[in-house]
Amino acid sequence: METITFDKLLLKTAFCCMASDGNIDNREVELIKKMCHNSNLFQNFDFEKEINILLSKINERGKEFIQYYFDLLKNASLNHQEELTLIDFAIKTINADDIVEYSEIKFFKSIRKCLKILDDDILAVYPDIEFYLEEDINTDSNLDNLVNNYLNSVELPQFDNIKFDNLKNE
Numbered sequence: 001m002e003t004i005t006f007d008k009l010l011l012k013t014a015f016c017c018m019a020s021d022g023n024i025d026n027r028e029v030e031l032i033k034k035m036c037h038n039s040n041l042f043q044n045f046d047f048e049k050e051i052n053i054l055l056s057k058i059n060e061r062g063k064e065f066i067q068y069y070f071d072l073l074k075n076a077s078l079n080h081q082e083e084l085t086l087i088d089f090a091i092k093t094i095n096a097d098d099i100v101e102y103s104e105i106k107f108f109k110s111i112r113k114c115l116k117i118l119d120d121d122i123l124a125v126y127p128d129i130e131f132y133l134e135e136d137i138n139t140d141s142n143l144d145n146l147v148n149n150y151l152n153s154v155e156l157p158q159f160d161n162i163k164f165d166n167l168k169n170e
Helices: 006-019 026-038 047-061 063-075 080-095 102-113 119-125 127-133 143-153
Strands: none
Touching: 006 026, 006 047, 006 063, 006 080, 006 102, 026 047, 026 080, 047 063, 063 102, 063 143, 080 102, 080 119, 102 127, 102 143, 119 127
């Protein structure tokens, strides 16, 4: 298993959250670009190049790409602040297009299972996402079952290239 830098893990998290509903909305791309631009973690970072690498990988590997992301996340050694930052990127990306699909909630629940942070710590910062943290009624909530449930319920299309000239400038 490769090791991944925190900035690449953040970008991959936001990208996977954006793609988790099977649709890439320009508002999501704009938000991710803005979050990367505003974070001091992304110095000398070619956003367009990096996001297109992820786009080509998900188009080539589909659900295997998502499974690999969860394997990376599960094996990452993140501190409390890094976990909060990752959650921030995920929540903001999921909410960026003003439509929250249940597939995105299931995806977030899988992310949550990879982290050590307590729900109370998350809710202290994001009190409006309690639904994102609730156990599913008919789903065993261990990580493998959550990921498999998500992967079995979503159909990932071949995503179109992202048109950066359509995005708002910083």
